[in-house]
Amino acid sequence: MKRPSDSRRNFLKTSAVLSGGYWLGSTPSARAASPNEKLNVACIGVGGRGSANVSGVNGENIVAMCDVDEAKAGKRFEQFDKARKYQDFRVMLDQLDKQIDAVVISTPDHTHFHPARQAMLLGKHVYCEKPLAHTVWEVRELTKIAKKMDVATQLGNQRHANEGMARTVEAVRSGVIGEVTEVYCAVGGSRGMPDVPTEFPPVPSHLNWDLWQGPAQERPYSPEYCPYKWRFWWDYGTGETGNWGCHILDIPFWALQLKYPDRVDLDEVPGADQIDPQRTPKSMKTRLEFPAEQGHGALTLHWWHGSLGDVFKQHKTVPQKGDNTLFIGTKGTITAGFNGYKVTLNDGGHPAAAEKTIPKSPGFHQEWINACKGGPRSTCDFVDYTGPLAESVLLANTAFRAGGGFDWDAKAFKATGNDNVEQYLMSHFRKGWEVAPV
Missing domain, CATH: 3.30.360.10 (Dihydrodipicolinate Reductase; domain 2)
Incomplete structure (x- = not known):
């Protein structure tokens, strides 16, 4: 597989800068990996389903982990004690750009798009949980980026x-x-x-509620959501x-x-x-x-x-x-x-x-790992297959x-015959999480 070049534009580096305008992304800088060389993998979301995905790639070098909930991530954080730990994936991807080859994303649906987009624009290979993104527009954008950047991708259709x-x-x-x-x-x-919540307790100390909400419209914390x-x-x-x-x-x-x-x-x-x-x-x-x-x-x-x-x-x-x-x-x-x-x-x-x-598949995660190292495209690649499926x-x-x-x-990318449709096709990101279409 052709790997992206090592050039890089200036990137909007921190959450504070990102909150000031459109998030433009950057061009790639990931290093190449040979079939016998281990990938440097970053995992975003490592509790719940994310823990299973960590197991799927733990034969590679897990160099970084990101999770907004320290309690749910605790066991994996302890197990991979040498991996660098983050709450904000944007900071992680920026700081470790030169060290990361591939990214595994196992967050709630509304926070698939932004890390997948940033990672692929940096030239990183991406494994992302289904349904790929939160809206049809987001899925189409990620499919376009995956094709443009020629990175190895896999949607979490492990069956x-x-x-x-x-x-x-x-x-x-x-x-x-x-x-x-x-x-x-x-x-x-x-x-x-x-149930619609009627009471809103304090945010648990182990949870960064603002980052958990990510691009969604802000609302008070409730265990009915998270x-x-x-x-x-x-x-x-x-x-x-x-x-x-x-x-x-x-x-x-x-x-x-x-x-x-x-x-x-x-x-x-x-x-x-x-x-x-x-x-x-x-x-x-x-x-x-x-x-x-x-x-x-x-x-x-x-x-x-x-x-x-x-x-x-x-x-x-x-x-x-x-x-x-x-x-x-x-x-x-x-x-x-x-x-x-x-x-x-x-x-x-x-x-x-x-x-x-x-x-016979060599293993669902292994398919993606092989593709990252120059092997054939994985069976649930965004461009060839799961982009249209998720849409x-x-x-x-x-x-x-x-x-x-x-x-x-x-x-x-046009719907006709129902004036109510467009509002549900598109995404409506809160201030600080806006992006420019690729």
Whole structure:
């Protein structure tokens, strides 16, 4: 892989300077790494999911860690006692620019964009948790930057390395169920619409609340937001769609080589009480229409936060435990989850297993590490694959919040047919966190 050059523009160096105007970023200065040389890795967010990602890369040199919550980060801070510790990723990336090769980002959704943007503009390779960013615009910006800077990237779709998913992809592509015309995907449960806080206790001493909020509009601290329920507040999270959509929609996107939809709509119009300006919903039913392209004909992809039970029954198939996806083809159906699939043919036949064509992953984090060292692009690279996937996931949220569907021109980045859409496509950063588009 071609590595960025060692030139560097002046960078806005501290939080105080950053608060004065637009955050422009800089050009790269990361050193090259050979296949046998260890990467110097910085981890942003090391508690919770971040701790698992630290484990995924701890065979490399972890030279820095950043977390706004000293309590959640405490065990990892102690384990990697020689790594430099920070609360503000902006300061870390600026001070250690020459020492860092790659960055792992495992923060809440609303604070993915800024560290990923800064790191890639500095020429650092980036591993970022799903759903890549907080809005469709942020995802598109990160995709553009990743391509421009030619860095190795990987979205945290770790189930992509499951053998069962590879076998499902092979089965769909084998044509055993004919041409796929429709796909249903869903996550169960009813998480969302958390209680609106009425009391606001003091910020815990171990938490930097201002940095935790980052680019979001300022509000008083509440345990209803942090450390976990942020996922169900629009200012910080993307609901169950953002939480699970990139994992589950990974199955049809991979199998059918999907890119961008040209229409986003609702399968079920939510009531006024379901669309909340602050909180994510307990359920939603959306669909994305994809035009015919290489890998598939025109098809409809349904994304639901809710049960697919009635859909499975309608198509006379019994899902296996863990199934979350139904492919409907001209010759039959395939039900699938992360660990495998089942074929049901319209004629009652019993097909043989599809030929294995997808090589075993060396490990999801290892794919990215290999790419950082000049190997092939990782399977969930932003540019080639997960940029369009993450955009589609967030477009489904956009249709729900806008109360209706719209036509989507991905090339022009333009929605038509619904005047409510644009406000949800774009980001609205608080003062000091503004950025100039790349």
